[in-house]
Amino acid sequence: MQDQALLRLASEAARTGYVVNDPASPDSRYMVATGLMKRDGERLVFRNTLYEAIARSSPQLQPEVAQDQGGQHLVAVTEAAFSFMADSQFREIAAAAHDGAASAYNQGHFRLGLIGFGVCLEAMLIDWLVRQNAGLAAAVEVAKNARPPDKANFDQRYEIEGDPSTWRLINLMKVSRVMGGVRGPMSLPDSLRDMRNFVHPKLMKENYMQESALEPEARGASALISAVKRDLTP
Numbered sequence: 001m002q003d004q005a006l007l008r009l010a011s012e013a014a015r016t017g018y019v020v021n022d023p024a025s026p027d028s029r030y031m032v033a034t035g036l037m038k039r040d041g042e043r044l045v046f047r048n049t050l051y052e053a054i055a056r057s058s059p060q061l062q063p064e065v066a067q068d069q070g071g072q073h074l075v076a077v078t079e080a081a082f083s084f085m086a087d088s089q090f091r092e093i094a095a096a097a098h099d100g101a102a103s104a105y106n107q108g109h110f111r112l113g114l115i116g117f118g119v120c121l122e123a124m125l126i127d128w129l130v131r132q133n134a135g136l137a138a139a140v141e142v143a144k145n146a147r148p149p150d151k152a153n154f155d156q157r158y159e160i161e162g163d164p165s166t167w168r169l170i171n172l173m174k175v176s177r178v179m180g181g182v183r184g185p186m187s188l189p190d191s192l193r194d195m196r197n198f199v200h201p202k203l204m205k206e207n208y209m210q211e212s213a214l215e216p217e218a219r220g221a222s223a224l225i226s227a228v229k230r231d232l233t234p
Helices: 004-016 026-033 049-056 063-067 088-106 110-129 133-144 169-179 191-199 201-206 211-232
Strands: 037-040 043-046
Touching: 004 026, 004 043, 004 049, 026 037, 026 043, 043 049, 088 110, 088 211, 110 169, 110 211, 133 169, 169 191
Parallel strands: none
Antiparallel strands: 037 043
16 A cells, blocks of 8 residues: 555556556566466456455545445456356456446446446346247247236337347346246346336436435345346356
C-alpha cells in the first residue's frame, strides 16, 4: 500500500482480473516474487481465487467498495466460475456481464446491474438449451401446452422454436424449467425477468423508482444468478 506503482498494478488486476506482464519491470517481477500474482502468458493474474476475492472486496484497492450502500458488496467472479458453459463466447459474455453488473452495483448503479445480470442469465440459458438436442423439442411442446403463466408463446416473426438463441428471455426461462438442470429442477423465479422492467425507459417512467430504491432488486438478481449457476454446474 505504500508503493504507488505496486498499488496501481494490484488495483488494476482487482478491477480487470489481470495486468500486462512486463518482464523488464521490477514491479511486475515483485508482484510474482511476493506470491500475490503469477505469470499467465503475457499477463499477470492472481495466484488463486482467495487472493482475487480479497483484492476485489478491498476498499484500499477498490475505492468504490467504501461507497457501497447498505453495507453490501458484490464480489466479481472470474470466467472460470462459468466453466460449466460449453461455448467459449457465451462463457466470456456471461462472465463479463456478471463482472460489469457487480461493479455497477458496488458503485450504486443498480439499473445497470439489473441489465448485466439479465444478460448473464440469457447467456447461461442459451448455452445450456442449445446443447439439449435430444429433449429440446419435447420440452418446447410441453412449455407451449402448459397453462398460464407457465405457457410459452413464441413470436413466429423472429423466434425459431428449434433455436434457443433466437428466443426471448421469458421463453428461455419457461423451457428451461421443463428441461431442468444437471440435478433436476432449476431455480428460475420470474422475479429476475420482472426486474428487467425497471430498465425499460417507458416502464421506468410509468412505475418510476429512484436509482437508490432499486438496490434490493439488484442484490436479489445477483442471488438468483448464483442459484442458476448452481443448477447448471455438474
